[in-house]
Amino acid sequence: MASSLRTLLPRSTRHVGASALRTSSRCHLPQQQKRLQSTTLAAPDALDPKLTSIDLSGLSITQTTTPKSITPNEELVFGRTFTDHMMSIEWTAQGGWLPPRITPYQNLSLDPATCVFHYGFEAFEGMKAYKDRQGNIRLFRPDKNMQRMNRSAARIALPTFDGKKMIELITQFVKMEERFIPSKRGYSLYIRPTIIGTQRTLGVGPPGSALVYVIASPVGPYYPTGFKAISLEATTYAVRAWPGGVGNSKLGANYAPCIVPQMQAAARGMHQNLWLFTEIDPATGEKEDFITEVGTMNLFVALQNKNGQKELLTAPLDGTILEGVTRDSVLALARERMVPQGWQVNERKCTMRELSEAAAEGRLLEVFGAGTAAVVSPIRNISYRDQMIDCGLSPGKEVGPVTLQMKDWIEGIQYGEEEHPWSITI
């Protein structure tokens, strides 16, 4: 690797004087040090107000002169067609966030040495705008997406921003694209905020410039003709994430390495792969395969304990799983609405051994993935080493009652059928 000490630090001197950086490090180091103890790592200047604030009054809008036609609902493919415009904001280490712009959807023109192409300086979010029965446009928990995007950006030395201001910009952009939001339940406008490093040099260091852009794609329901339970292959030869790594951030870095294991699973007839993390189980002293997440979704397990207690569980936020917004929503709703019905709801580690035993003893009720695209995704079975674990769906059934209930609760809120603080009319 050809980095150089001289290029490593500070953030490109083409953009920021060393003295400016030193000042900001000095101001923020104690806070940084404190954050180190928790889960978020960030560049020393990540919290400098001068570098994180966005001036909404500077927004410029250029309308397209060639509006696109609307793709019919039944022809929508996830992330393939986009709306007329995009929103973008450039950042430099010297000037912070420059005035935001809404422009016609257009190519990015970037020097081939730009750091996003070489060193993985990229993070993104996935969120949706929904149209309710009254014709209002709604966002679902956008504050959670902005918080996570800031955590992701900070982890790879990209700039952070004022999340509320970014939501205002996204709101303005989405309103401009209203005609692309399908009004049928299950349909929505998928919004993709993206941040990339744009420094045009090959030195390995914190980017001296960056770009946030937001594009949007009208999407249909994950299951247009009703649920279809999927089969998983538990991956035993590759590891997605580990404590102290970046598997809990929504970085480009976490996605490309997942494709081959997914293709391998598919080559053996399974729909997705299940990611495991193998370590000593403190309870037994034995090496165990712990469940983490499925493909690009978080995983939930509904089972009956040996004493008959019903439990909904998902892996804890230990750095090895993505901190999903849908995961958080499922947990919150389950705690509010299932606990009174006698359920235990737990974020805890679960081994494949426990899952397999529960299945063998008829105690495994349901397993489902949870993510922005599908909301929930029922799982029929899991191929694991020499076993095929049946996840409890009756033959002929494609979804269990917990999974179905959760989808109805969440979609009810997303589409404004149930008034809830998570759903924001814009």
Added chain:
Amino acid sequence: MASSLRTLLPRSTRHVGASALRTSSRCHLPQQQKRLQSTTLAAPDALDPKLTSIDLSGLSITQTTTPKSITPNEELVFGRTFTDHMMSIEWTAQGGWLPPRITPYQNLSLDPATCVFHYGFEAFEGMKAYKDRQGNIRLFRPDKNMQRMNRSAARIALPTFDGKKMIELITQFVKMEERFIPSKRGYSLYIRPTIIGTQRTLGVGPPGSALVYVIASPVGPYYPTGFKAISLEATTYAVRAWPGGVGNSKLGANYAPCIVPQMQAAARGMHQNLWLFTEIDPATGEKEDFITEVGTMNLFVALQNKNGQKELLTAPLDGTILEGVTRDSVLALARERMVPQGWQVNERKCTMRELSEAAAEGRLLEVFGAGTAAVVSPIRNISYRDQMIDCGLSPGKEVGPVTLQMKDWIEGIQYGEEEHPWSITI
């Protein structure tokens, strides 16, 4: 994450019919399965000859009409100025590699939905062209770079290619840029082959199209005024790589997450960070911090065992370290030339405890980083938890004899002063 089953597989149907993919999976699966047992994962179609061959006869060359001026040697900064041209080859899942092109150095124009911006579909290489005293241009072990680039690409479902053909193209490109290759020893033309996924959809799956491009930047010596030993901070709060992860591939994914720990080290006055991997030491049953690599270089330790035996060691290729070309060269030369002098040369795990004990007992002789940029980089001390480990350099000395000897051997070969099969005149 908003992926969809429909978009996961196969490689974009916009580029390749499902039947073509199925055929190629069927042909290659046994081989794939076998490869799974070793270190390389690849997409099922990674070895299809139709998709990996390059037709050199199709090369088109467009000369620049605005040749750049040559940057004076003393003003060269790593990876900041580039030559007049770039070489590029597009790939599609349908047609394989399209005719290669050498064009004026120019921006890439990419749709904002292109998968390289979102999912980390990017891998690269770092190699150099040297001018020898006779004015010949030389490459150093380019076959190793092409092998690794293919391994990296395959790991993230990007296409592979015929490495010999790619070297021929790089050769032709470098010859065109001859005037940019500084002729002084220590100077060279840094060559950056890059591969990116170019599919313009947000579905998470194997890219249906990709681009290889090669750019080049004249660079000066890492230590223009002689060696300067550096200080390291051992990072105990973040982990670079994990067995079963992708830390042994040269992916963009491995770089951005390393910047904040490097900035944190710098904020505490250290030049680089040292990556550790913590696990149970089978020899003792204790949890130990094992040395892996330094910043963006491999790490070598020269020490005297308790019985007086001199040993040069580096971490083994267990998936947690990059498979460095310089690392491999140092090992080969050490085995050939140091073993006869009574040294042991080992790829083995080494704990911080062992390093610290050796230092305390005066048995730690030298520590150095090894990589393409610096060849070798001497290390003065390592801050580790509450200790500062002195790496054996006498006060006032900036480099030890082993480190210096290794640099002289390798540079001697690179600049053609010693004829050696590693150095190829083009």
